[in-house]
Amino acid sequence: MRGLCQRLALYLALCLSLLLYVTPASAASVLAIDYGADYIKASLMKPGLPFDVLLNKDSKRKIHSSVAWKNGERLFGQDAYNLAARKPQDTYNHMKYLLGAPANADIVTYYNQISTSTLVASSRFTVAVPQPGGRTWDVEELVAAQLAYIRQLATDAAGEPVRDAVITVPPFFSQFERDALADAAELAGLKLITLVSDSAGVAINFAITRQFTSTPEYHVIFDAGGSSTRASVVGFSQDAKSKSLQVALKGVGWDRIVSGTEFTRRLRDMLLQEFTKKHPSVDIRADKRAMARIWKEADRVKGILSANNDAVSHVESLIDEIDFRTKISRTDFEAKCKDLAPSFAKPLSDALASANLTMNDIKSVILFGGNTRVPMMRRALDAAAGADKIAVNVNADEAAVLGAALHGASLSHSFRTKDIKLIDVLPYDVQVAYAAEAKDGGASGRTIHSTAFASGSKTGTRKTMSFKRHDDFNLAFQYKQAIAPGYPTEFLETRVEGVKEALANITAEGGSEPVIKATLALSESGFISVPEAVAVADAKDDSIAGKLKGFFGDKASSSSESVNETPTASETAAKSTKTLSIPLTVSVKYPTVAPMSLEQKREARTRLQEQEAKEAAIAMREEQRNGLEGYLYRMRDLINADEQTPFVKCSKPSERAAISKTLEEVQEWFHEHQDTADTKTLLEKRGLLQILENPIQHRYKEIEEFPSALNESQKWNFHTRMFLKEAVANLTKEEEEGIEGKFTREELEGITKTLEEHETWLAQKVEAQRKVKMDEDPAVETKEMRERAKVLELHLQRLIGKKPPRRKIPSTSASASFTTPASSSTATSSTRAGGHEEL
Ligand SMILES: Nc1ncnc2c1ncn2[C@@H]1O[C@H](COP(=O)(O)OP(=O)(O)OP(=O)(O)O)[C@@H](O)[C@H]1O
Ligand SMILES: [Mg+2]
Structure with a gap:
């Protein structure tokens, strides 16, 4: 609970500080994406929107880094992740591992151990994935699809297209991996402001609410994520002259294997071992569906073991109707990872060595990434850094993306941010x-x-x-x-x-x-x-x-x-x-x-756009199908409603009979063709009923609208009459006194004519409408009533707004002191009460 309050307080402090530090210079928006192997986190910075992490449609703050195929459509996030248990070959997780990898790299062999999906070599001898029953997609294309999905979330949140993006990468990413990610971003229609190391993102997020002096203060950002572990030594200082905040990365260390995924892999192997012990004759490793389910279970059990000494694993009907149940202890899990233990904190010592510093120079080791929640990782870090130097003072999931968004905003020139100078480093010779x-x-x-x-x-x-x-x-x-x-x-x-x-x-x-x-x-x-x-x-x-x-x-x-x-x-x-x-x-x-190549990117972009168009068409068809289904239910309810309902009152029996007949036909057609009919036909079928329903709905709407339209018309008749009464009296007096009045007699005669025409027209129509029954079309449309009332209103406003003649001697009884009603759309102040005249 204390932790939660602390995190909440930190979060609020961050939001507050950002309000102080970020102001828009123009209206562009910046999207930051922390593209993790397990989870994608995104954040949008847009004037007028609260600066925060982007939520997906399930209101998730971190989105499963998964993509899957279902009936020719792509699924993302949780939907894709969940599909793995049913369609293991159709789901791709952890694509980040494969970015820029040669098809025969060791990481591809590793990927095949952790995944149930199929990989092939692309034309560039990188990795590609075959779509079941479809074409083969390069890894960049699938990552692009994920980024485009995030871009769409951002666009929906911003209410306008979002293009400019900053994307995080592990500091050790080589040019191969960076190129692949940049290509994916381009295919997704993103304009890359910059790639930024995830540690740099965390460092900026850490620094934004803190004060530093001109003497650098060193901290280590320790990021243990889904795909790797990395440590970066960062020096924070404030430039004595410019007062800008300097965030300088001094050294990095990493391990490409120690990761959440590797822990899950080992736990999965423990579960497999237990299963094989109990069912030696069942070859579970050959069953992709069972393997995908047990992977998911291992990930779940791993989380439980972070907080408990042991966990019960239970998967119903895992394979051959076998319910699998076993108990795993944290001690056994840690024993299974024992060989990795020396590597847990090694990135920290490597980072210190490359920065030429020792732990004594370091003020704190800031933990980031989901894998820092694993107790054996924490113990290793406590031992390496000293428990008092371990800091849990940034959001372990979101700090990188929020810092990256701030960095992107400062580079985009669309925002005025606190002056932060980031100095990142190349980790290789x-x-x-x-x-x-x-x-x-x-x-x-x-x-x-x-x-x-x-x-x-x-x-x-x-x-x-x-x-x-x-x-x-x-x-x-x-x-x-x-x-x-x-x-x-x-x-x-x-x-x-x-x-x-x-x-x-x-x-x-x-x-x-x-x-x-x-x-x-x-x-x-x-x-x-x-x-x-x-x-x-x-x-x-x-x-x-x-x-x-x-x-x-x-x-x-x-x-x-x-x-x-x-x-x-x-x-x-x-x-x-x-x-x-x-x-x-x-x-x-x-x-x-x-x-x-440019040509390959063009082709890939076209393929992705075709896929998007296909999915949009499917979504539209589905929307129309659902819409028609709902409409048919609604029509059935209206037709079968009792006599006192407005729909029955406003319709003739013959009309309802016609609707009933068409409704039956459309319903019958719908049951047979709902899954195959195209959008156009679905719309046409709905149209057959709408054409019959609309006149009835229109009648009812007109009946409802009539009193207020009549009231509006009468109001302007009344106000015009009142105005005329006063204005004519004033004019007569002014003529007698031989002074120039505000209005001429022609003007008053003109508005009298407009008023009388309107009154006559209205009286005729009201009389005609009185004779109309509820199930008959109206004698007058309320739209026309409002339009005619508007003509009169404008005529009146024009006269009232007229400037009075200049007078040498102010008179207290000269012009009409009429003001327009409060509801008037063009309020004027031509003459104030008490006879004051405007200059
Ligand atoms: N409470 C927990 N106990 C154990 N492991 C956890 C816990 N919470 C998260 N994890 C693990 O952390 C990993 C995800 O962490 P994170 O979101 O930092 O990774 P990522 O950003 O997707 O990966 P990367 O940055 O390495 O590409 C997963 O392997 C997940 O199982
Ligand atoms: Mg990460």
């Missing part, structure tokens, strides 16, 4: 390989490896590398160490092209000692690329400006963004030189796992 050039300008056959970005490099930075080259050359990027078993290390090959032509141009311009400068970028999202390359050289500057520059010295600084570039001849040359710079072409090749 990335080196660049290129062929050394022989002295004669040809290929030497030797490959040079040099560090492109060392682990710990800040994201969002660029550097320039200079090369002496005479011809086109390749820059191949690779991770220095293996990122995960079965993944290649080479991920990107760029070719700098057009070198010969550029050098020839430089020579023609009088340039000497040309060098090729390639810009290497490590983006905010953690992608490495070569955005540009140029050939540069100095040439003698014969222009007058050049000569003057040479005389006085050039104070202008180099425009290069280089962070570690070797000084070239151009920077040390005499000042009477000019710099020649010729852009080169940089082409890209993927030597191993390729992201989707």
